Amino acid sequence: MQALPPNFYTQDVDAVAQALIGVILTVDGVGGPIVETEAYDAADPASHSFVGRTRRNAAMFGPVGRAYVYRIYGLHRCLNIVCGTPGSAVLIRAIEPRFGLDVMRQRRGVEMASRLLCSGPGRLCTALAIDLTLDGASLNELPFLLTDAGESPQIMTGPRIGISKAADRMRRYGLKHSPWLSRQFPDESAALHHD
Numbered sequence: 554m555q556a557l558p559p560n561f562y563t564q565d566v567d568a569v570a571q572a573l574i575g576v577i578l579t580v581d582g583v584g585g586p587i588v589e590t591e592a593y594d595a596a597d598p599a600s601h602s603f604v605g606r607t608r609r610n611a612a613m614f615g616p617v618g619r620a621y622v623y624r625i626y627g628l629h630r631c632l633n634i635v636c637g638t639p640g641s642a643v644l645i646r647a648i649e650p651r652f653g654l655d656v657m658r659q660r661r662g663v664e665m666a667s668r669l670l671c672s673g674p675g676r677l678c679t680a681l682a683i684d685l686t687l688d689g690a691s692l693n694e695l696p697f698l699l700t701d702a703g704e705s706p707q708i709m710t711g712p713r714i715g716i717s718k719a720a721d722r723m724r725r726y727g728l729k730h731s732p733w734l735s736r737q738f739p740d741e742s743a744a745l746h747h748d
Contacts, residue, residue, distance in 0.1 A: 562617035566641035585651030595640025598718040602640030622688040629675030
């Protein structure tokens with residue numbers, strides 16, 4: 554497995570969102586393959602960057618290959634990967650918990666089925682100890698490590714989850730038939746092939 558090259562993040566946000574499916578994400582050695590993502594850019598009414606640069610979303614306008622971490626509902630944190638044009642980022646919605654399961658369970662504070670550890674952006678950030686101190690951090694440096702697993706997974710696409718604006722846009726991507734998704738894809742979703 555090889556670390557993702559820095560130019561990986563210069564691609565279009567939808568291309569990165571698809572290409573991240575199957576990539577191994579670890580934070581201090583804890584994590585697993587990414588199985589679900591969503592794409593956002595500055596022209597998207599559902600994106601934090603749609604209103605322009607603010608203190609909260611500044612990382613989205615900074616260098617590509619950085620983390621954009623924010624808090625939702627005053628409680629949960631979400632990890633995004635800054636890429637493409639300014640104001641673009643990929644939300645990491647779910648991973649398959651593969652490395653450091655005991656650590657993840659301890660951080661989540663409960664003994665639970667592995668399937669629930671990282672199925673959703675808030676759960677994922679808690680399990681991987683991703684907090685606001687990592688906002689703007691380089692994904693090419695520790696504690697982050699993103700590596701190409703060298704596979705060509707079959708990818709599903711469908712509408713994004715938990716948004717009210719532009720909810721019909723097909724910008725959610727996931728590993729087909731993965732039990733680790735935050736929510737299964739609708740039957741009408743189209744299958745894509747990762748190149």
